[in-house]
Amino acid sequence: MTRVQGLIATAIATLVLLAAMSPADQRMQDTGGPGIVPFELTGGEDRAEEILAEWGEEGQDAARESLWLDFGFLAAYGAFLTLALAATRDVAKERGWGRLATMGRVVVWFGALGAAFDALENICLLLTLNGSGAAFPLLATVFATCKFILLTVAIVYILSGLAMRLRKPPVAQSRGA
Numbered sequence: 299m300t301r302v303q304g305l306i307a308t309a310i311a312t313l314v315l316l317a318a319m320s321p322a323d324q325r326m327q328d329t330g331g332p333g334i335v336p337f338e339l340t341g342g343e344d345r346a347e348e349i350l351a352e353w354g355e356e357g358q359d360a361a362r363e364s365l366w367l368d369f370g371f372l373a374a375y376g377a378f379l380t381l382a383l384a385a386t387r388d389v390a391k392e393r394g395w396g397r398l399a400t401m402g403r404v405v406v407w408f409g410a411l412g413a414a415f416d417a418l419e420n421i422c423l424l425l426t427l428n429g430s431g432a433a434f435p436l437l438a439t440v441f442a443t444c445k446f447i448l449l450t451v452a453i454v455y456i457l458s459g460l461a462m463r464l465r466k467p468p469v470a471q472s473r474g475a
Contacts, residue, residue, distance in 0.1 A: 301381055308378035315371040322367070325360035329353045334364050338419060338442040346426050346435035358427055365420045365427075372416040379409025379452050386459035395462055398455075405455045412448035415441045 299307070323333045331352030340346040350358060387402025389395075422438035425431060 301385060305378060305381050305385070308374050308381060311374035312371065312378050315367060315374055319364050319367045319371060322360040322364035326353055326357045326364070329357035329360075331357050334361060334368075337361060337423060337438075339439050340435045341439050342436050343432040350427070362424065362427055365424055368420055369417065372413040372420075376410050376413025376416075379412070379449070379456075380406065382456050383407075383409055383452055386456050389459060389463065393462075398459060398462060401455065405452060408448040408452040408455075412445045412452060415445040415448065419445060 319334075326337075327333050329352060331349055337346070337349050340349060353361065383402065383406045387399060387406050390398035390402055419438045419441035422434040422441060426434045426438065
């Protein structure tokens, strides 16, 4: 499979899984509680307990469904971002965009790292839903914050590479006779 084929396949998988999670998020909100993102960022046990109470059994079941689907989603978006970051880094190297290429040596890992933090966050949230300890909501918030920071930097890097491509097309190489 080529990188382009991988990008297309993982983009499609990401969108399909995002759509699959949407009904569960809506069911959480239909209970009068928030969606999954505020649950990821509760900051601690007190707010987590408030959300669980707002959701009731139906919302909690929807949250579990969303979190289990999210494992597939994070694998798909993690792979997509890693491929897109590598492509951006490689284009930067080929075109001599020194700073972008240098940053790419580190940033190329941010998609996979963000997905890994997402998985840790999901585990903490599932344990919170099962009533397994006061530390898990705070840990979930820490992992979610790391995830969001890494993914934001990854997306900004990719968009910067796209902007550079639009602004600076490759110089046509002349062939000597």
